[in-house]
Amino acid sequence: MERDKSARGNASQFFVAGELCRRGYAAVVTLGNTPNTDVLCSNREGTSFVHIQVKTFIPGTKTCSVGMKAERNFGPRFFWILAGIPLANSDAAFEYFIIPAAIMSKHVSEFHQRWLDAPGKLGQSHKDSSVRAVNIPPNAYAHLWSIEPYRNRWDLIAECLEPTNSFKS
Secondary structure (H helix, E strand, C coil): CCCCHHHHHHHHHHHHHHHHHHCCCEEEECCCCCCCCCEEEECCCCCCEEEEEEEEECCCCCEEECCHHHHCCCCCCEEEEEEECCCCCCCCCCEEEEEEHHHHHHHHHHHHHHHHHCCCCCCCCCCCCCCCEEECCCCCCCCCCECHHHECCHHHHHHHHCHHHCCCC
16 A cells, blocks of 8 residues: 655655765754755764755656755755655665755756746647656656756765865854
């Protein structure tokens, strides 16, 4: 039996936090108590932090919905992690795409505008909506951005959490 979307989303946040902890960082799931941040992660010294927004998809699906929020650049310490969490009875592998907010906002905005400007299947104009999505590799839709270069890019978070990138007091 497939669990509901909310349970899958909650699970993905814990899987992301667990992966970050496995890599030597301190990561906590905010349980919805922090706007725009599903996981807060710091280096072990607690001197450098990143905010993470997690979006969930089932491996093998063609797209991941990210919403209008993905068009905002929340700054250099904000990341999106699109987490492919397999169904419980699946042998599929977990998939993670780690994308800096600046990259996500640029591409999601550009590709959404491209979709709006293109005619529909019957030549009609597209109507704007709050839907925003990205391709999940190996899929490639012309009006959606591919995130393949960000597969397992945990190094982007690691670089941000280096002690040399700490906040100055």
